[in-house]
Amino acid sequence: MTDAPTIKLGNHDYAVMSGSVGPDVIDIRKLYADTGMFTYDPGFTSTASCESALTYIDGDEGVLLHRGYPIGQLAEESSFMEVSYLLLNGELPSKQELADFTTTISRHTMVHEQLASFFHGFRRDAHPMAVMCGVVGALSAFYPDSTEIHDPRQRMIASHRLIAKMPTIAAMAYKYSVGQPFLYPDNNLSYTGNFLRMTFGVPAEPYEVNPVVEKAMDRIFILHADHEQNASTSTVRLAGSSGANPFACIAAGIACLWGPAHGGANEAALNMLREIGTPDRIPEFIARAKDKNDPFRLMGFGHRVYKNYDPRATVMQQTVREVFDALKVSDPVFEVALQLEHMALNDPYFIDKKLFPNVDFYSGVILSAIGFPTTMFTALFALARTVGWVAQWNEMISDPAQKIGRPRQLYTGPTQRDYVPVGKR
DSSP: OOOOOEEEETTEEEEEEOOSSSOOEEOOTTHHHHHSOOOOOGGGTTOOOOOOSSEEEETTTTEEEETTEEHHHHHHHOOHHHHHHHHHHSSOOOHHHHHHHHHHHHTTOOOOTHHHHHHTTSOTTOOHHHHHHHHHHHHHHHOGGGOOTTOHHHHHHHHHHHHHHHHHHHHHHHHHHHTOOOOOOOTTSOHHHHHHHHHHOBTTBOOOOOHHHHHHHHHHHHHTSOOSSOHHHHHHHHHHHTTOOHHHHHHHHHHHHTSTTTTTHHHHHHHHHHHHOSGGGHHHHHHHHHOTTOOOOOTTBOOSSOSSOOHHHHHHHHHHHHHHHHHTOOOHHHHHHHHHHHHHHTOHHHHHTTOOBOHHHHHHHHHHHHTOOGGGHHHHHHHHHHHHHHHHHHHHHHOTTOOOOOOOOOOOSOOOOOOOOGGGO
8 A cells, every 4th residue: 555645845744635536635734733834825726625526627628527427418418407416416316316306396496475575675676686695594584494404304405495495586586676476386397497487477377488498597507506616605615614504504605696706797798798789899899808908808708717618608609599599589799799709719819818708708698688687697696506505515514524614814914012092192
């Protein structure tokens, strides 16, 4: 048996740990005890905060895997319910397992009737993310039986409840903002079809789910289901490390996702395409993007992780064509998006800087064509990402190495000094 590889830091050796794929990591858990020093890593971009078997990203190669399965295959061949089962349980379900899981989720889609009154406490023009933060956080008051985090069965019930109720809550947030009555879920519809009906249907007439739109939304949900240790997922794990209940943890994730640097990118990309307006103005905006003295930036290009083409963007480009054809949409924004992508992918400036289109570049166009206002874009992101959050939360709770999060700091404030009474200052 060979010894595990180590790396020497000062006079101490530290183990080098290897995952199933991806970069090795240096185990520095004893660094402070050995040396009296911390590491300094703003944004934790070079720090592995946990061990996870859920999602793997290779940004340089444009790879995204869920439990080993490429995101492109899942988006093309699978369904959001199947991907949800995969993330939660580690393996793709059998036909019966998928049917049982789908039935379980369907039977949890209704929310407590008193939650309707809770909604009426918000202003009419409240942002849907503000509403979702409050309502999801309040679920622990309505479902206290599934807040026992040390009971695996209760953890799974809480996970099912969150996945099931998030579409209902998101649809209610939309309905409340436009002054329309809430619609109860219909368990005869699919997860995604049910959400579309609760969002756009009205009691006065039947709602027919457009299968192309349903498939497009299901793909969007799959593409946003999980994305490794991003800011909101790390927030969920950090909140959960204290023993907080799952509803509070997911509400914390929603609050983090609300930030424009995280969940609001698709809205920003759509607004940029509308600002450009017509394809003939693209060269003007590309020139502005290259100008260091111009604050304008091309939104929807580049990614914090991906240094290659975002694998999710390929699926989105195909999906937007299908939606526009099905809905007979003629929107110059789409033509602007196509030509802007073509010009950027063939421009040495963007190639050298690896500014490739990401998933947000197209998703906002699709959501707008379907009929969602831009204020709902991040709420839809939260709906889809909930399954990743609860899967990450479950994994964290089950990890024997998990400790309460406690990042360190490089202190640069005043050193110790004596208090001076106010009359002598």
